[in-house]
Amino acid sequence: MMGWLRMAGRAGFAAAAAPDTAALMARLVAGDATALEPLYRREAAAVYRYALALSGNNAAWAADAMQDAFVALAGQPAAWDARRGSLGAYLAGMARHSLLARWREAGRHPEPPEDEAQAPAAPEASPEELLVRSQSQAALWQALQALPWAFREALVLVDLQERPYAEAADIAGIAVNTLRTRLHRGRQKLAALLNADPGALP
Amino acid sequence: MSTDSPSTLRQQLRAAAQDLSLQTPPPERERAVLAAMRRALPGPAAPRRGWRPLAWSGAASCAAVLLGSVLLLALQPPPAAAEDQGASDFLPLVPGERWERYLRESAAQPAWLVSTELPRERLALLGLPYDPARAGERVRAELLLQHPSGDVLAVRFLH
Numbered sequence: 001m002m003g004w005l006r007m008a009g010r011a012g013f014a015a016a017a018a019p020d021t022a023a024l025m026a027r028l029v030a031g032d033a034t035a036l037e038p039l040y041r042r043e044a045a046a047v048y049r050y051a052l053a054l055s056g057n058n059a060a061w062a063a064d065a066m067q068d069a070f071v072a073l074a075g076q077p078a079a080w081d082a083r084r085g086s087l088g089a090y091l092a093g094m095a096r097h098s099l100l101a102r103w104r105e106a107g108r109h110p111e112p113p114e115d116e117a118q119a120p121a122a123p124e125a126s127p128e129e130l131l132v133r134s135q136s137q138a139a140l141w142q143a144l145q146a147l148p149w150a151f152r153e154a155l156v157l158v159d160l161q162e163r164p165y166a167e168a169a170d171i172a173g174i175a176v177n178t179l180r181t182r183l184h185r186g187r188q189k190l191a192a193l194l195n196a197d198p199g200a201l202p
Numbered sequence: 203m204s205t206d207s208p209s210t211l212r213q214q215l216r217a218a219a220q221d222l223s224l225q226t227p228p229p230e231r232e233r234a235v236l237a238a239m240r241r242a243l244p245g246p247a248a249p250r251r252g253w254r255p256l257a258w259s260g261a262a263s264c265a266a267v268l269l270g271s272v273l274l275l276a277l278q279p280p281p282a283a284a285e286d287q288g289a290s291d292f293l294p295l296v297p298g299e300r301w302e303r304y305l306r307e308s309a310a311q312p313a314w315l316v317s318t319e320l321p322r323e324r325l326a327l328l329g330l331p332y333d334p335a336r337a338g339e340r341v342r343a344e345l346l347l348q349h350p351s352g353d354v355l356a357v358r359f360l361h
Contacts, residue, residue, distance in 0.1 A: 023316040026345050026354045028243070032318050036239045040232070048227040063228055067235045074239035140218050159215045160222050191211045 021087050028077040039087075040070060046088050046161070051095045053156040056145030061102060068098035085170050089163075092171045096153075103149065143193035151186030158183055292346060292356035293330075304348065304355055313355065314347040325359070 021042065027035035047069055051062035069091045073080065080090050144152050150172075157168035158179070169179040227235075294301035304313075319340040325331065342360040 022347060023314065023345075026316060026347050027318045029354060030318065030320055030343075030345065030357070031244065031324065032320060033240055033243055034319070036236055036243065040236060040239070044227050044232070044235070045225075049222050049225050052225055053222055059228065063231045066227060067231065067238060070235050071238045071242045075242040075244070077243075137214075137218060137221060140214050155215070160219045162219060187211060194211065194214065 022082055025077060025080060025082075025087065028074070036074060039073075043088050043091055044070070047091045047095050050092045050156065050161055051099055053144070053160050054096070054099055054153060056152075057141045061099065064102070065095040065098040069094035085167065089167050089171050093173075096171060100149075139194060140190075143190055146193055147186060147189055150182050151189060154179055154182040155186045155190065159187075288361045289344070290359045290361075292358045294356045296355050301355065316345045316347055318343055318345060320357075330359075 021039075024035045024039050024042075028039065044066060048062055048066045051065040052059065055061040055065070072094050073091060080087060084090075144155065147155070153172055154168070157163050157171060158165065161168075163171070165176050165179055169176045172179060174182075296304075320343045321337070322333075322339045322341050323337050324343075325341065344358050344360065345354050346356040346358075348355050
């Protein structure tokens, strides 16, 4: 339990904007195009990683979502409010919208089941195959991709990107308690898909 | 991706998080993103020609803003502006009420002074003298940012 908490609480993303980010954004609001590149270099990697994990390691989709987020920011720089969260979280939220739209265009259904009672189907493989697959990262990404969007998003934000619960909930547009629930169930479903030892789960 | 064989979900997720932290956007995408951002960035309003009524209303608006600014600035001198040589006074970019509140509480509300360069056309939008022949040039300026919101309170130009 404590391990998960340490992971979730690691201060990789400050809730408040760093002064230099705010200064760059102020320049952007004033129409200063020279602020674009330093902002991109500062935030692009985290946004890309979020989109990459959420898209199931689809580099093309992730890069497109990242680009959509930055272009939207440049188009309306004054829309970001530092009091409502970090710029990284704001950009991640916009990348999420882009990815979600593309997901829907592809005919998929990202909304989580309301009752969340139906467990994912067990992989059709022998125990030996399951063991081998569970020992590879590829299997993890595959299993993540098999999860419903909401569960995968919670796992990506908290377990893979190590964002604080409050920031992760803000990006996903849900309450922190809902995030915790999705995280818990997502971990259980992922463990079931991977045939992993769920003993370390809270 | 890593070839480690973690046995618990926690270990697998940690390994995946580590792998993910090494991923970077495709380098070839950077140029495309920056170009798209430049295109999307709202430019300064283009001067309107041949539409006299609108031009006059713009001039009247600029004059009103300038007059309001002068009145506000006369209430209390902006922080550190008067002492600096080669710099204009601060021009408030927020509603007068908020600017007055900042002036009243400036001792308790720290602010940042951020140097930047702005298109010269911005001068016109602020009601300052503006030479359209030099529209492409940039002018040095300083922005007064409120802490911790990062809101731009005022701007001043350096000569």
